[in-house]
Amino acid sequence: MSGNILTLAGVLGAALLTLIGVGIKNRADSMSVLLKAYQEERRENGARLEKLEARELVRDDYIGALRQHIYDGKPPPPPPWPTSLTGYAPEPRQPAEAA
DSSP: OHHHHHHHHHHHHHHHHHHHHHHHHHHHHHHHHHHHHHHHHHHHHHHHHHHHHHHHHHHHHHHHHHHHHHHTTOOSSOSOOOGGGBTTBOOOOOOOOOO
């Protein structure tokens, strides 16, 4: 009888260790998937940030050109809209012709 109990305990112990091992492997697999997704998202955000920073520099330069235009007392029209900003903001409207 004690032999049967030991055998049963061994089988149950092996089954428990197998379940624990499978759970650890599944958790590691899901963590790997999450890590890969996070790394991809981080790469995409880095590329997006670079584009936004480049656009901001162009806008800053244009703001400086507009301010200088005003400071110099030059009349309209303002300096031309930067071509690299086309599509990010509407082109400034031209003043209506006087009737």
